[in-house]
Amino acid sequence: MDDSKFLEASAKHPIVENHVYKYGTAGFRMKADLLPGVSFRVGLIAGLRSRKLNGQAIGVMITASHNPAADNGVKIVDPMGEMLEQDWESHATLLVNAPTHEELLETYKNLASQLKIDLSSPGRVVYGRDTRPSGHSLAAALADALEATNTEYTDFKILTTPQLHYLTRCVNTEGTPKAYGEVSEAGYYNKLSEAFVRALRGRQVQGQLVVDCANGVGGPKLSELLKIIPKDKTGFNVKVANDDVLRPEVLNLDCGADFVKTKQRAPPNVKPAADTRYCSLDGDADRLIYYMADPEAGFFMLDGDRISSLNASFIGDLVRSAGLEDDIRIGVVQTAYANGASTTYIEKNLQLPVVFTPTGVKHLHHAACQFDIGVYFEANGHGTVVFSQEALRVFREKQPQSPAQKDALETLAAVGDLINQTVGDAISDMLMVEVILAHKGWSLQDWATTYTDLPNRLVRVEVANKDIFEATDAERRLSHPPGAQDEIDQCVRKYTTARSFARASGTENACRVYAEAATRHEADELANKVANIIKQFGS
Ligand code: G16
Known part of the structure; x- marks a missing residue:
C-alpha cells in the first residue's frame, strides 16, 4: 500500500475536530456537514472487511432514511445483505475517530494486523445513496478511500436502501446455487414483479392504493417498478403521492412513514377517503405503514406490528396447508415498541413464539x-420475513399430496422471492401485504379487526446529552443515569394496566419515550410524565 497516497487522500476529507462519532442504530448518522471525513473512513473499513472476507463485496449505503433533509448517514452492509457484524462496529468507530491523518493510517494498519488482513489482497465495495444533495460529495469521499487503498468498487448511484442490500447479496451470490437475483436495478424490479404475479396466483388486487413516498427515493423507484407490473394480470392500481425529489427540503417533511407513525395521522396533503387503501414509505423506502379512513374511528393506522401479524398469520396458514407444520419452525421478533395487544395476538391466536430484541x-x-x-x-414499519435455505429447498422440492398442498407450496416459494430477505424493504413489504389481502379477500377494515391496539404514545425528547441514557433488558429499562428508572417505575405504578420505557435514539440526537395504557388519555399522560423525567435527568 502506498502510504503517501493514503495520507494525501485522507487530507482531502478531514473529520470535524472534537466531535465524537459513534456507529449507531443504522451506522453513522448526523448533520451532513459532519460526514465527509466519516464517509472516507467508512470506505477504509469497508475495504478492510471485504479483504477479511476473502474479497466478497461489502455494501455501503449513504442515507439518513427518516431523518430531516439536512442530515445524512453512512452504513455498512455485509455480503449477504445483512447489517455489518456487530464486532466490526467498534472497529469502524475506532477508525472514524482517529484524530489525525497519520493516526488514521496507523490505526488502519494496526487493525489490519490485529485482524490478520492482508492489505495487498483484493477488496471490493459496492455503494449507493438516496436523493439527499449531500449524498454526491459523500460518495466522492468514499470513492477516494477506495482508490487510495486499491479497492475495486461499483457506484450504483441513487437507490433505495433495500435495493443496495439486494445488490450486495446478488453480487456475492452470482453464478452460485444461492444466486439471489440479477445484479442490476432492473433485476430487482423484474424479480419483484414476477414474484408478485406468481404469489397472487391469478387473484386480482381490489380497489386503489395510494402510496406516500415521503418525497424520497422510493417515489421514482416505485414508479419504475409499476411500469413493469402487469395491471391486467394483477389489478394493481396505485397512485403515487409525495414523490417530489427535486426539492430536497421537502424530504420526510409532513409525510412519510415516520410522520404517520409518530403523529398518528395521515400526511396533511393526503386526505384518506373511504374504500381506498393508503400507505407511507420513509425517505429511503425501508419502512412501511398502512392506514385508512375508518367510517367510525376516522384515521386508523396499520403499523409494523399489524404487518408482522398479517405476515405471520398468512405464512403460518400456508405452512399448515403445505403439511409442513412439524418440519418448519416459525417465530416472530419484536422490540419493546411492539403494542402489547399484538404480542398477545401472535402468541395466543396465532400460537407462535415471540422473541424480543433491542431496537434496530x-x-x-x-x-x-x-x-x-x-x-x-419494528412497530415503525421496518422489517421483513427471512426463510432458511432449508425452508426454501423444501418449498421447491416437497412432493405435494393434494392440489391444496401444491398450491400452498407454490405460494410459499413465490412469497420467498417476493419478500426481500436481506433487510426490511417497504416496496417489497407493500407488495406482500397486497398479496395477502387479495388471498384473504380482506379490506383494511377486515385486517384492522384482528385485534385491538392498546392506546399508546411515542414521544421524542431533546436532551443535552442523550448518551448518558443507557438501556438494558432489550431496552425496556434504563440502567443509567442512576435513579431514572426508579422514577419511571413509580410513575407507571400509578396506572392499572400500563407500561412505559425510555431509551436514547441511535439515529437522532434525542431520547424516545413510549407509553401504553388502558385509555388514550392515560397513555398520553404517562408518556408526558416519563418524558419530563427524562428531561430532568438529561438537563
Ligand atoms: C433506523 C433503524 C431502525 C430503527 C430506527 C430508529 O431506521 O434501521 O431499525 O428502528 O432507525 O432507531 P432509533 O430509535 O435508535 O433512532 P431508519 O429507517 O431511520 O433507517
Whole structure:
C-alpha cells in the first residue's frame, strides 16, 4: 500500500475536530456537514472487511432514511445483505475517530494486523445513496478511500436502501446455487414483479392504493417498478403521492412513514377517503405503514406490528396447508415498541413464539434467522420475513399430496422471492401485504379487526446529552443515569394496566419515550410524565 497516497487522500476529507462519532442504530448518522471525513473512513473499513472476507463485496449505503433533509448517514452492509457484524462496529468507530491523518493510517494498519488482513489482497465495495444533495460529495469521499487503498468498487448511484442490500447479496451470490437475483436495478424490479404475479396466483388486487413516498427515493423507484407490473394480470392500481425529489427540503417533511407513525395521522396533503387503501414509505423506502379512513374511528393506522401479524398469520396458514407444520419452525421478533395487544395476538391466536430484541433491524434480523421462517417488524414499519435455505429447498422440492398442498407450496416459494430477505424493504413489504389481502379477500377494515391496539404514545425528547441514557433488558429499562428508572417505575405504578420505557435514539440526537395504557388519555399522560423525567435527568 502506498502510504503517501493514503495520507494525501485522507487530507482531502478531514473529520470535524472534537466531535465524537459513534456507529449507531443504522451506522453513522448526523448533520451532513459532519460526514465527509466519516464517509472516507467508512470506505477504509469497508475495504478492510471485504479483504477479511476473502474479497466478497461489502455494501455501503449513504442515507439518513427518516431523518430531516439536512442530515445524512453512512452504513455498512455485509455480503449477504445483512447489517455489518456487530464486532466490526467498534472497529469502524475506532477508525472514524482517529484524530489525525497519520493516526488514521496507523490505526488502519494496526487493525489490519490485529485482524490478520492482508492489505495487498483484493477488496471490493459496492455503494449507493438516496436523493439527499449531500449524498454526491459523500460518495466522492468514499470513492477516494477506495482508490487510495486499491479497492475495486461499483457506484450504483441513487437507490433505495433495500435495493443496495439486494445488490450486495446478488453480487456475492452470482453464478452460485444461492444466486439471489440479477445484479442490476432492473433485476430487482423484474424479480419483484414476477414474484408478485406468481404469489397472487391469478387473484386480482381490489380497489386503489395510494402510496406516500415521503418525497424520497422510493417515489421514482416505485414508479419504475409499476411500469413493469402487469395491471391486467394483477389489478394493481396505485397512485403515487409525495414523490417530489427535486426539492430536497421537502424530504420526510409532513409525510412519510415516520410522520404517520409518530403523529398518528395521515400526511396533511393526503386526505384518506373511504374504500381506498393508503400507505407511507420513509425517505429511503425501508419502512412501511398502512392506514385508512375508518367510517367510525376516522384515521386508523396499520403499523409494523399489524404487518408482522398479517405476515405471520398468512405464512403460518400456508405452512399448515403445505403439511409442513412439524418440519418448519416459525417465530416472530419484536422490540419493546411492539403494542402489547399484538404480542398477545401472535402468541395466543396465532400460537407462535415471540422473541424480543433491542431496537434496530440488525438485532431483529439476527434473531429471526434462528427460525426456519422468522417474521420481524419494528412497530415503525421496518422489517421483513427471512426463510432458511432449508425452508426454501423444501418449498421447491416437497412432493405435494393434494392440489391444496401444491398450491400452498407454490405460494410459499413465490412469497420467498417476493419478500426481500436481506433487510426490511417497504416496496417489497407493500407488495406482500397486497398479496395477502387479495388471498384473504380482506379490506383494511377486515385486517384492522384482528385485534385491538392498546392506546399508546411515542414521544421524542431533546436532551443535552442523550448518551448518558443507557438501556438494558432489550431496552425496556434504563440502567443509567442512576435513579431514572426508579422514577419511571413509580410513575407507571400509578396506572392499572400500563407500561412505559425510555431509551436514547441511535439515529437522532434525542431520547424516545413510549407509553401504553388502558385509555388514550392515560397513555398520553404517562408518556408526558416519563418524558419530563427524562428531561430532568438529561438537563
Ligand atoms: C433506523 C433503524 C431502525 C430503527 C430506527 C430508529 O431506521 O434501521 O431499525 O428502528 O432507525 O432507531 P432509533 O430509535 O435508535 O433512532 P431508519 O429507517 O431511520 O433507517
